[in-house]
Amino acid sequence: MVLQKRLHAAIVCKLLVALLLAGCGSNGPKESGSASPAAVPTASEQGDETEGSKEQLPPVELTYYYVGTPQKDLPLVEAEMNKILKKKINATIKLKLIDWGSYDQKMNVMIAAGDEMDLMFTAPWSNNYYQNVEKNALLPLDDLLDKYAPRLKATVPAYVWDATRIRGKIYGAINWQIIAMQYGFDMREDLADKYGLDMDKVNKYDELEPFLDKLAAGEPGVTPLSYVNNYDIFNGQAPYFGMDTIGDDASPGWLYLDDSETRVINQYASPEYEQFVRLMHKWHEKGFFRKDNASITDNTADTKAGRYGGSLAATVAPGVESTVFLRFGVHKKFKALSPALVTTGRAIATMTGISATSKNPERAMMFLELINTDKELYNLLCHGIEGKHYVFVDKEKGVIGMPEGITPETNGYAPGTDWMFGNQFNGYYISEADVGNWEKTQQLNESAVRSPLLGFNFNPEPVKAELAQASTVIKQYHNSLVSGSVDPDKFLPEFLEKLKSAGADKVVAEKQKQIDAWKSAK
Incomplete structure (x- = not known):
């Protein structure tokens, strides 16, 4: 497909x-x-x-x-x-x-x-x-x-x-x-x-x-x-980047598969994300994608x-x-x-x-x-x-x-x-x-x-407001970045700053809290 x-x-x-x-x-x-x-x-x-x-x-x-x-x-x-x-x-x-x-x-x-x-x-x-x-x-x-x-x-x-x-x-x-x-x-x-x-x-x-x-x-x-x-070519293939998603794929908060301590991180602030959007922007500028690809x-x-x-x-x-x-x-x-x-x-x-x-x-x-x-x-x-x-x-x-x-x-x-x-x-x-x-x-x-994390399902209720706010920010920036159609030097810092203001850190902390409780109960 x-x-x-x-x-x-x-x-x-x-x-x-x-x-x-x-x-x-x-x-x-x-x-x-x-x-x-x-x-x-x-x-x-x-x-x-x-x-x-x-x-x-x-x-x-x-x-x-x-x-x-x-x-x-x-x-x-x-x-x-x-x-x-x-x-x-x-x-x-x-x-x-x-x-x-x-x-x-x-x-x-x-x-x-x-x-x-x-x-x-x-x-x-x-x-x-x-x-x-x-x-x-x-x-x-x-x-x-x-x-x-x-x-x-x-x-x-x-x-x-x-x-x-x-x-x-x-x-x-x-x-x-x-x-x-x-x-x-x-x-x-x-x-x-x-x-x-x-x-x-x-x-x-x-x-x-x-x-x-x-x-x-x-x-x-x-x-x-x-x-x-x-179709999200970053969030849709977390294992390629050595990570796994938690809850909604696009929501802030993934973990590295080789991390024995299962620490939750903001995937949008990861080196993998930055390297990927920079590569996509380079390829967009070289004509490897259609110029209007972000709207297709x-x-x-x-x-x-x-x-x-x-x-x-x-x-x-x-x-x-x-x-x-x-x-x-x-x-x-x-x-x-x-x-x-x-x-x-x-x-x-x-x-x-x-x-x-x-x-x-x-x-x-x-x-x-x-x-x-x-x-x-x-x-x-x-x-x-x-x-x-x-x-x-x-x-x-x-x-x-x-x-x-x-x-x-x-x-x-x-x-x-x-x-x-x-x-x-x-x-x-x-x-x-x-x-x-x-x-x-x-x-x-x-x-x-x-x-x-197989079998773990995140309960979003405690951070429902923050997830909604983060989702709005992600929709505003992420597709443009991952499609390569905007310059990450300018838009990636804006994206991360607005994600932080939307409560991404609180979402990551809540995911960590629930994973720790799930592991303790196993």
Whole structure:
């Protein structure tokens, strides 16, 4: 997913929307929904059952809000999904796909207005999970998972569920996929070969500069690096800088992964931040980015058209090359520049939540159970309709390709965001070269280093005012700095001074206090 927010997410290895939140328990109207939990069979109990068992469930329509690139044939896919859902849980679903540039704003407006909805994609980086919990926009899911999604609950390791917990409760259903993320860069394969990029010799970003110089001089129609302002290429890849985030990725207060004393620091005042924004400014001045990059919210069309060489902060995982080709029709090479690391942020990078305004949280959880366990339903949402949007290249191995005459540009349904829904290990392979990548990914998850803060979730309430003030300052300065479009000699000192006045030091101190208490209680 190099569309940064989605490319990086897509590249990140296909994360998906699975943060769903549902009522915890059967007491109270919000938590019990429209049907009594005691009277509603679980999704597992429903299965392909008879009409008699299905009749125990009244018909309902669910709404599912998530982010992505608009798909012409979405109504056709929705109709096919509803045939399965009607049979198994007597429900239908309305797929509310919102484009990348508008999703956060539209969800904020809907949540603030108390609009009725059932399921929503939520993550620390999109439709902010932590903020949604603090706004009481999501239902706790613990009891709903136990009763209506036992297979989903059992599939995901306990330590990953623990990473979702806020004040002891689970508010997001994990989209199970790669959680051991590596960060680095990607580059168009044809350009890497043409200008002699030796991927093995690049171990940090500044070592790309000689190649980017050649690219800028030799390809006047190509911008060497893409950038979108709704994907944060600093805060979105903390492990590359040897750090881990605490709470909202962009909020002041990270820690160094190799610090045995787990001391919290202000990442914006770190040497790593200063060096990075200086490098970005240098590259911006050399023409490696578009001059208006700080205002770009979507680079999908330009990426598909081959107008970019590559991107920074790409998430690297087994099979990412195929995912990117499916989405953009461009062959890219990827290089990881950080080790495989499981952090709280990565563990909960893609979730589906159940809205606090849902009238049918039990049925919403049944849907989540199905999208995680029913391969037909999952692959419908991810890849569309067999024969129209894909064909089997090798059915026995689960390898698919595009129908004859269809390309990523002309396909009516090719979202390329299977990481956003359910259990990705139930997905088809999109290239014969990818066969076996699910096993490799699971091995990577199991063998990766775990952050010392894995499972810790920050409670922002004691510094709510300071966080809001700091957020305003960050929005004013950070994107301009990290995009390279302003001079850090002038704007970095201003940024740090205003952050301090906003209460950043108090936020850092509160994070330290909570981490110390968490460590003492372990």
